[in-house]
Amino acid sequence: MAKASSTGVRPTIRMVAELAGVSTATVSYVLSGRRGDGGPGVSDPTAEKVKAAAERLGYRPNQAARAIRTGRTNTVILSLTMLSDPWSLSVIESVQKAAVPRGITPMILGDADWVKVLGAHNADAVFVDAVREEQRDALRKLAEHGTSLVVFDEVLEAEGFDVIRSIAGPGCRMAVEHLLHGHRRIACLTPATVAGTSGGTRYRAYSEALADAGIPEREDYVGLFDGTSAGAYAAATRLLSMPERPTALYATTDYAAVSAINAAQRLGLAVGKDVDIIGVGNTVEGERMSPSLSTVGPVDFFDKLARLLLRRATAQSSPDAAKDPGVLDFPWHLFVRESAPHRSAATRLY
Amino acid sequence: MAKASSTGVRPTIRMVAELAGVSTATVSYVLSGRRGDGGPGVSDPTAEKVKAAAERLGYRPNQAARAIRTGRTNTVILSLTMLSDPWSLSVIESVQKAAVPRGITPMILGDADWVKVLGAHNADAVFVDAVREEQRDALRKLAEHGTSLVVFDEVLEAEGFDVIRSIAGPGCRMAVEHLLHGHRRIACLTPATVAGTSGGTRYRAYSEALADAGIPEREDYVGLFDGTSAGAYAAATRLLSMPERPTALYATTDYAAVSAINAAQRLGLAVGKDVDIIGVGNTVEGERMSPSLSTVGPVDFFDKLARLLLRRATAQSSPDAAKDPGVLDFPWHLFVRESAPHRSAATRLY
């Protein structure tokens, strides 16, 4: 029960050394488990003494002090602007899965003004989720002065930092065209926050694909909702309850598509038969549900992102295979699953 | 456009000093904006020279090095287990609003194994949102050795750290009893993940209040859902479409209550008139919507939490009015708003 040392003071390596009756160097060797080059180098008895002393004092190595000497913090920072977005949660999850086993801690920065913070807190690598115009210069400066950056952006070029890119337009187009093979009455389910954001691209793909197919766009076939799942559910219910009910539904996000499937089933419609529903994003939930969700999106996006980030974080010290920063482009694919299967001439709904 | 120094090397205070032709001490004073005691102490011309040199090199002070000397990192850590929960987002938002103006950066730790991390990364203060049994000892040890902790927990006592407590039971009871003043047919809308979590308390309040009022609990009046808003919407729709429709609905979370209001309106029911709906949690959205949501919950919870955390972070250095750690108990209140107004004998629905 050895209590000792409830002094409210953070124990240092020197206190441990004193209590164990050895030098600080020995403590350092024992606790970090390494020694210069070859063999073990610390005898079992002393190692035990040191460990006991450290345990008794509640000693924890001081990352800040370690960082100053080694240049590594064993930390990656994720700067995420929309924490509530499932996309952000996927990023966090993937990075955590990749980082934690290697002893690296992901820290999340919820604020959008990463510019001030990142220069000061020296993480081994940083992921930035969105770059505003006026932040670009600061970004380049950071990269110039030793910060390892991975940036998610559709237009930036790699200038000392990695760029991850995932362009939605063509993929969304594929989704709508997939529906056009079997349908004419195609509705669109999209959040109302279309202004300027990526939502705009996704809705535009719908408009343009319909126009190119010679199908006039009906205003009452566009289901706007407030961005929540409940809102998507309500909007989908409205669309699917119309007298001239659409036979297919293009949802600009996967979670909206999921809500739409729920709504359709509640209305007694067989999804993939009476009505086809396709989403955008290729999130994991869609793959797991029943019926499985047809969707478009990048392949393996989050895992590859995590791997790149971790490689950057690790390559700091060992510049072995650390390639120069570059652009990593994720092409989108069409995933035809149960909620919107292939339609032959025989199964067309028009 | 003075570029200079794109060496990929992080500039140090010494490089700045050399370029400006002054000592490192002067640079430190200029950039941190303080000087020993009284007057400015640094002449304007040299201050300008220093700032120019720092700007040219892209110098950013190294937090780790600063921390080692001052013992302060200007950082608070938020250890949050359920990042997708709106509750976590509220915590983040409040803390950010309080911290950023004071130059303190909140970092979010998404992993549940804060034990290893917190000992190493010395933040000025740490908020922990859930403590498992086996983590309690580690918690005490951390607190003993200088980590400023604020813990959210319903049973822990303050042992060197602050405890924030917000007990749901009695408040939920008040919510159901409020409905009992005007109703007999009261349904309950609750996520299916009742096992052991706080959800259990909230459902139990419903069961017990009904039992005490001599009303038998009907199984078909309990709407279980999967935890999503869409699920809550669907479950509420089912409840409100029953032949013997309940006249009141007790939802164990505010977001479920919001979905229920949407569902009721969609079914053509006047909320607050044909059907009363009450939530749990006192979140801001409920107050802002129309009809405004009646609910129970703590008052001013997030802001007070943020203030306490920031006080702890700041008090590190100046031990002026830093009271001893204690338990901060948030009593719950009943907020009677439009979705479930007061019912007099005349407006009773039975």
Added chain:
DNA sequence: CTGTTAGCGCGTTCAT
């Protein structure tokens, strides 16, 4: 083979 000494690398801060 085991353990110690003596610096290093930062920004801060007290004397001078």
Added chain:
DNA sequence: ATGAACGCGCTAACAG
């Protein structure tokens, strides 16, 4: 406005 010590953990070079 400066020189030098300081606080921390790490580690090359050395001593037993």
